Amino acid sequence: MDKRPIGMFDSGVGGMTVLKEIKNKLPNENIVYLGDTKRFPYGSKSKETIIELTKKGIEFLLKKNVKIIIIACGTATSQALDVVRKIYNIPIIGIIEPTVEYIYNKQNIKRIGVIATNGTIRSNGWEKSIKEKINNIFVTNKACPLLAPMAEEGWTNNEIAKLAISKYLEDINNVDALILGCTHYPLFEGVIKQVLGDKTEIINTGKTIAEFTKKLLKDKNIENKELNNDYKIYLTDIECNFVNIAKELIKEDLIINKAEI
Amino acid sequence: MDKRPIGMFDSGVGGMTVLKEIKNKLPNENIVYLGDTKRFPYGSKSKETIIELTKKGIEFLLKKNVKIIIIACGTATSQALDVVRKIYNIPIIGIIEPTVEYIYNKQNIKRIGVIATNGTIRSNGWEKSIKEKINNIFVTNKACPLLAPMAEEGWTNNEIAKLAISKYLEDINNVDALILGCTHYPLFEGVIKQVLGDKTEIINTGKTIAEFTKKLLKDKNIENKELNNDYKIYLTDIECNFVNIAKELIKEDLIINKAEI
Numbered sequence: 001m002d003k004r005p006i007g008m009f010d011s012g013v014g015g016m017t018v019l020k021e022i023k024n025k026l027p028n029e030n031i032v033y034l035g036d037t038k039r040f041p042y043g044s045k046s047k048e049t050i051i052e053l054t055k056k057g058i059e060f061l062l063k064k065n066v067k068i069i070i071i072a073c074g075t076a077t078s079q080a081l082d083v084v085r086k087i088y089n090i091p092i093i094g095i096i097e098p099t100v101e102y103i104y105n106k107q108n109i110k111r112i113g114v115i116a117t118n119g120t121i122r123s124n125g126w127e128k129s130i131k132e133k134i135n136n137i138f139v140t141n142k143a144c145p146l147l148a149p150m151a152e153e154g155w156t157n158n159e160i161a162k163l164a165i166s167k168y169l170e171d172i173n174n175v176d177a178l179i180l181g182c183t184h185y186p187l188f189e190g191v192i193k194q195v196l197g198d199k200t201e202i203i204n205t206g207k208t209i210a211e212f213t214k215k216l217l218k219d220k221n222i223e224n225k226e227l228n229n230d231y232k233i234y235l236t237d238i239e240c241n242f243v244n245i246a247k248e249l250i251k252e253d254l255i256i257n258k259a260e261i
Numbered sequence: 262m263d264k265r266p267i268g269m270f271d272s273g274v275g276g277m278t279v280l281k282e283i284k285n286k287l288p289n290e291n292i293v294y295l296g297d298t299k300r301f302p303y304g305s306k307s308k309e310t311i312i313e314l315t316k317k318g319i320e321f322l323l324k325k326n327v328k329i330i331i332i333a334c335g336t337a338t339s340q341a342l343d344v345v346r347k348i349y350n351i352p353i354i355g356i357i358e359p360t361v362e363y364i365y366n367k368q369n370i371k372r373i374g375v376i377a378t379n380g381t382i383r384s385n386g387w388e389k390s391i392k393e394k395i396n397n398i399f400v401t402n403k404a405c406p407l408l409a410p411m412a413e414e415g416w417t418n419n420e421i422a423k424l425a426i427s428k429y430l431e432d433i434n435n436v437d438a439l440i441l442g443c444t445h446y447p448l449f450e451g452v453i454k455q456v457l458g459d460k461t462e463i464i465n466t467g468k469t470i471a472e473f474t475k476k477l478l479k480d481k482n483i484e485n486k487e488l489n490n491d492y493k494i495y496l497t498d499i500e501c502n503f504v505n506i507a508k509e510l511i512k513e514d515l516i517i518n519k520a521e522i
Contacts, residue, residue, distance in 0.1 A: 040305055049300075149410055160428070163421045 002222035005030035005230070006213070007066030009057040011042040013235075014148060014184035015072030016246045018095075021206035022070070023231070023250070025214055028224045031231050032064045034259055035246075038236035041148050042075040043117030043182075050119070054080035056261045058088055060234070067222050068093065070209060074116050074182040078125035091216060095205045096129045098212030099179060102203065104133050106177075109201070111138045113172040116181030118143045126181055140175060144168045144182075151184040154245060157191060165191050177201040187245070234259035263483035266291035266491070267474070268327030270318040272303040274496075275409060275445035276333030277507045279356075282467035283331070284492070284511070286475055289485045292492045293325045295520055296507075299497035302409050303336040304378030304443075311380070315341035317522045319349055321495070328483050329354065331470060335377050335443040339386030352477060356466040357390045359473030360440055363464065365394050367438075370462070372399045374433040377442030379404045387442055401436060405429045405443075412445040415506060418452060426452050438462040448506070495520035 006022065008015055012035050019033055034057050036042075042050055054076045061069055068091040071077050071084075077094030085092050103109050114126045121143040130139055146164055155161050165188060172178065178200055180186055186204045193202060217223045233246065234257045243256055267283065269276055273296050280294055295318050297303075303311055315337045322330055329352040332338050332345075338355030346353050364370050375387045382404040391400055407425055416422050426449060433439065439461055441447055447465045454463060478484045494507065495518045504517055 038307055044301055046299055146407065146410055146414060146416075149407055153407060155407075158428075160421055160424045163424065167421070 001225050002067050003030065003224050003226070003228060004065050004067040005032045005232070007058075007061030007064060007069040008033040008072050009054065009061060009069065009076065010035050010071075010073040010183060011053075011075065012037050012040040012148070012152060012184070013246045013249075014151065014182060016249045017183050017186040017204070018070065018072035018206040018209050019231070020249055021204070021210040022213060023229070025210035026217070027229060028227050029217075030224065030229060032061060032066055033231065033233045034060055035233070035235045036261075037238070040152070041117070042073060043119045043145060043148060045075075045119065047079045047123075050076055050079040051083050054084055055087070058084055058092070060259060060261050062088070062090065064232075066090070068213070068216065070213065071095070072183050072209070074205075075119045078116075078120045078123040091220070093209065093213060093216065095181075095183065095209060096125060098208040099203060099205050100129050100133050101212060102208040103130065103137075103177070109176045110136070111140075111175045113140045113142065113175040113178040114181045115142050115144050115147075115168065115172070115178065115185065117148060118145045120181055126179065140172055142168060142172055147188065148182055148184040151187045151245065156187040161188060161191050162194070166195050169195050175200055177203050179203045180205060187249075233257065236261060262486050263328050264291065264485050264487070264489060265326050265328040266293045266493070268319075268322030268325060268330040269294040269333050270315065270322060270330060270337065271296050271332075271334040271444060272314075272336065273298050273301040273409070273413065273445070274507045274510075275412065275443060277510045278444050278447040278465070279331065279333035279467040279470050280492070281510055282465070282471040283474060284490070286471035287478070288490060289488050290478075291485065291490060293322060293327055294492065294494045295321055296494070296496045297522075298499070301413070302378070303334060304380045304406060304409060306336075306380065308340045308384075311337055311340040312344050315345055316348070319345055319353070321520060321522050323349070323351065325493075327351070329474070329477065331474065332356070333444050333470070335381045335466075339377075339381045339384040352481070354470060354474060354477065356442075356444065356470060357386060359469040360464060360466050361390050361394050362473060363469040364391065364398075364438070370437045371397070372401075372436045374401045374403065374436040374439040375442045376403050376405050376408075376429065376433070376439065376446065378409060379406045381442055387440065401433055403429060403433055408449065409443055409445040412448045412506065417448040422449060422452050423455070427456050430456050436461055438464050440464045441466060448510075494518065497522060
């Protein structure tokens with residue numbers, strides 16, 4: 001039993017799609033969420049910069065006395081997770097491992113597509129992690145650099161979103177499942193389903209992370225067993241569209257705090 | 262008479278639209294162009310970061326023995342120009358001043374629209390500079406954060422570009438002229454013309470900068486009077502779509518060099 005909050009870090013509000021799933025799956029847990037909206041997007045930044053910013057984010061969360069940290073950002077996971085795990089003495093979960101675990105446990109996925117930011121696709125982190133754990137799996141990668149900026153504009157379900165997604169998914173045919181390798185992408189889930197049809201399973205990393213986190217808290221015996229949920233949202237820049245997106249996703253009147261990091 | 266090159270700095274390849282106009286207007290001049298593609302886009306970065314990166318860019322160009330510097334980036338102009346002008350002892354031209362000069366000399370522009378990145382619009386640099394010099398002018402601003410990333414994707418003349426531009430220009434009606442306040446935007450000039458029709462003059466800052474630079478070189482007597490043009494392009498990251506866009510714009514077989522800054 002451990003009432004300390006779960007810490008979550010993202011480059012913006014994309015990680016809110018993960019927060020939503022954690023909230024559903026682990027309703028007792030307190031959460032401190034930090035979105036580095038001032039420096040968004042991470043997708044086009046160098047590895048060194050992403051490591052530096054992720055360290056700053058983690059240090060902010062450590063001061064909030066969190067018990068575990070979820071890096072709810074595809075780019076920060078693929079570029080910085082290995083490094084920060086060696087520095088900080090706290091369990092840190094990224095978005096790749098829980099999803100690979102999920103695919104591993106499903107026997108029917110043999111051909112998989114991954115969509116993500118430029119930085120994530122270039123790092124090849126998804127393909128490497130999938131193939132390390134699973135034999136005989138075919139992976140197709142596609143960078144979709146416009147999707148995260150479109151999500152921040154709130155353009156997730158208009159004609160522009162539909163056309164952009166159709167264009168990006170042109171080359172991804174005949175896969176059993178598609179991983180949404182950036183935490184913004186579940187915002188486009190409706191449109192992606194329309195484009196791909198029913199045959200393809202869409203893997204929302206928020207759901208796999210929530211499942212993985214639940215198991216980790218249980219294994220370490222650090223669950224919060226009393227209903228005591230408190231969500232604290234910090235953003236490094238609060239004058240942004242993100243606030244509306246976050247509120248829409250979470251469907252609660254969130255109080256947004258400014259974080260100076 | 263001065264054979265030293267003109268230095269140009271941009272966050273990416275947007276400044277190539279300026280290079281194209283300089284090349285047309287000042288065919289004798291040698292040019293060294295630096296595009297900070299590794300750190301693109303600047304539009305969403307903090308003022309401090311943009312100043313730091315612009316200083317690095319200028320120092321790179323100074324080592325190339327340039328005679329003047331053009332900051333061919335809307336965001337760097339609005340956030341960093343004032344600061345760097347105080348630091349470096351070389352004429353530095355941004356994208357705002359030449360355009361304000363152009364509007365000042367035209368009597369018929371009374372209502373003007375400005376489209377640019379988030380950072381540029383938030384800084385209010387365009388509106389302030391226009392109103393400082395010109396009385397009784399009405400200015401409407403609109404941030405278009407997706408356009409520069411779309412330009413890098415090469416999506417400048419497809420259905421997605423048309424829809425995005427129509428959406429962004431919805432609120433800009435009845436202006437005499439529209440300033441393309443980001444140097445990427447001339448890549449969309451065809452589509453913007455289709456959306457706005459003939460009544461609105463589209464001001465390509467590349468053209469106003471070329472005119473302004475020509476006058477400045479003449480006034481200071483540092484023109485290159487012999488035909489001796491040499492274009493050196495440096496990018497901080499050369500694995501990018503930008504190379505194709507640059508080549509298409511300039512219609513020459515450009516040699517792209519990697520700059521380590």
